[in-house]
Amino acid sequence: MIQFVVRRAVAAIPVVIGVTLFTFLIMHSTIGSYVPGLDLNPNLKAKDIEQIRRALGLERPLYVQYLDWLGVAFIMGKLGLAGLLGGWQNITPGLLEGDFGHSLVDGTSVAGQVFDRLPNTILLTVTAIVIGVLFSIPLGVMGALRRGSRLDNLFTALSVGGVAVPQFWLGLMLILLFSVQFQAWGLPFLPSSGVATPFGGGDLLDRFAHLLMPAIVLSFVYLAIWSRYTRSSMLEQLSQDYVRTARAKGMPERHVTYRHALRNALIPLVTLVGLELPGLVSGGLVVEAVFGWPGIGLLTYQRALAYDFTMVLGIVTFASLLVVAGNLIADLLYATLDPRIRLS
């Protein structure tokens, strides 16, 4: 088991390097001579821009910038290999020095930004996942048990809708109805953005009111997909021999369904939920942007639009670590749920 975990962790290193290198190259290919954070300002002269570019180290060759970011340049300096950098300087602390870097645009710490927002994102995603799991399993089971019934068809239609409706549209619609219109009608209305009322808010009820709409919108897709998976997986299990055997032995139908079939039917769902872990970053991006939810998704969205490479790179590194961890956790859960799977 420990050996398995260690092996997977080592295998993650090339993944993380590959992902960051790819992101780094893509982002740099888009900027040309632009300096992130600078607008077209007639007050800012060409030599000012040149000086800011130098201060940010953007005039250095790409490989030096990447090695600097990674922290390898720093280590090379320590080992007396700085000459290999062609006289270019290592100006920022890098990943291997335990530093996720600083924003190109405003100099804030990437780790500081990410960790400050992490609780918000976790709150939103976990709430959405919990809503998704709580509702998708019963819906899926009901659909499977009454296959072809009106109820089943209704669920099917709903889940197709859940996948098809864009989250930003649903979010805007809910805001329009529950925030703007309810207020116009003089009814109690839900806040349309943020995690808490800026002034005098922040109590449990206030935070719940802010969480409600984004969590529901985010859970909608989970709900739609997971209930379908539960349904088909359940149908498959119900047609298995062991179910027939159980029934033949006279086991009550409830036991057959919930103790035996459901337990096996949940295995694919575990993978899916495990795969949502990196969704801590990406899954909530649209919802966070629509609801101004100050999480990692919103940070990624805004910083990508601002061409803040170091910030995006830091978030991507963080996200890729989460993907690796998410897969690992899913594998471990697999083994727990299904004795046929052995970790080796």
Add this chain to the structure above:
Amino acid sequence: MGRTTPADGFDRFDQFLSEWSRRDFLRRMGGAAAFAAFSAGGLGWLEACGGNQAAKTDTGKAVKGGHIIEGSISDIGNLNPIFTNDTASLQVTYRLYDGLLDAEANGTLVPNLATAVPKPESDQLSYRVTLKKGLKWSDGSAITADDVVFTYQLMFDPKYAAVKSRYRAQLTEYLASVTAVDPQTVLFKTTKVYAPFVVTFMVLGILPKAVWEKLAPADVNSTEMNQVPTVVSGAMLPVKWDKGSQYTLRRNDNWHQGKTFFDTYIFKVVPDAVAIANQLKTGELDVGIVDKSQWDSLATAQNVSRVGFVAPSFDYYLQNLDASKTPKAAIFGDLQVRKALLMALDRKKIADKVYFGQAVSADSSIGLVSPAHITPKAQYPFDAKKAEQMLDDAGWKKGADGIRAKNGVRMEWELRTNVGNKVRETLIQVMAEQWSGIGVKVTTKPVQFPQLVTQLSSTREFEMILLGISESIDPDQTQLWSSKSIGGGALNGAGYKNDKVDQLLSDAVQTLDQKKRLDMYHQIQEILLQDLPSPLIVYPKANWGISKRVKNFNVGGFSQYQYRTWFKDVYVTDGK
């Protein structure tokens, strides 16, 4: 191919708008909300909306206490005056730090920490600034000339070379020394006569030396005090920065202008300018700049006043005049063509339709807000027929396909703007449509902002670009029109060269006599309107929504983000 008139262009544009796009969706959403508010009895229709109507100050009935929440579509970045860059950060930075000088809506400089706006000494190079008596930092210690000297040293002294000040290059060029004559007096010596010196550099916030001198120069770039400072001089004190969410400030009782009436000021990050309009309606926000598409619907909100005014900015298009960069220079190099193209644009209709009525047709090369603005004699009112005639006369004849050509060069080119700016993305399509009416074929292409900047200021490989420029108070436009500003990161990407303009631009920044200086800018505007290297299309408006419970929030002209001389008068009527 049938011919298209500009009117057809607008019909098509209307059709485009009526199709199901997100922009339209948002517009309709606003409309629906407006209708609902209207039918619910909201009849705040006759709200003033042309110019800054609220610019009356009356603190006689001012109520003490309470809070104000201002919406912003982006979070703060860096709140250190020597780094501050974007508008969201400027809004907060200058509530925390005062500079020697401040500015009013029309760009007039007024004293802030200084007792007066300094005049050049007899040598034309030195400026003596006297600080007001009794100035205090928020920790109670005195603000002295040493603090001022230290702040400028951080920005330009070689001993602080590691500090990534955005003013280093310019200050190194223009500032010879800054010294404390006595605790109340600072002497600035410039290296050469430079007229924009005072307005550019004396409005910057001053840092407390005692706090910042403890840091190593490199740490100045990354200290957390760049977001949450410990000692400040402005109207407000920092309380807390909730990243991506809000920045909370409270009253600074040591502020030299007196205490603000309200206790708490909050900058709240809101997803976009449509959401700002929605949250103004629900009362979640007190002030903010709204999306132009929401302006009409905001009129129905009983609790919100609208303050719209022409902002110090313009949208314009660059025609590449450099034959070594594009063969299309053969088209744009013809002055009659440049004039005809501008005349074929119905700018009033553009302002009405593309900017939802929230812009005015541009008439010069400098924005309306600037005191240097004049309306030059050469004007190009919309006249498509005359434009066609001018092109015919200039030898640009229509071919069988309806596209004009001369000497084998067809009148077709690509018009670019930056992706993500909905107004500009729409505008390039409308321009293409309007020009197609006079036998010109224009394809449109939104590109990423960094690429556009690179194409404009370095490679200069483009045919035509539509862009917007925010203006500073000083009317110097060397960056835009001087032949020294072609390539190398500067903004004269069109490659415009006019010796007279070069000379005037260079003389103007070396002329300290304001009247003579203004006269030079008037001459420059006359020439630029005759030459039309890169014509301005419109001056967009700034569209503020202000809750009726907030009084004396007198935004206007230059007085929006950094300069808020009226901040001390602002109060909330309910004291909450």
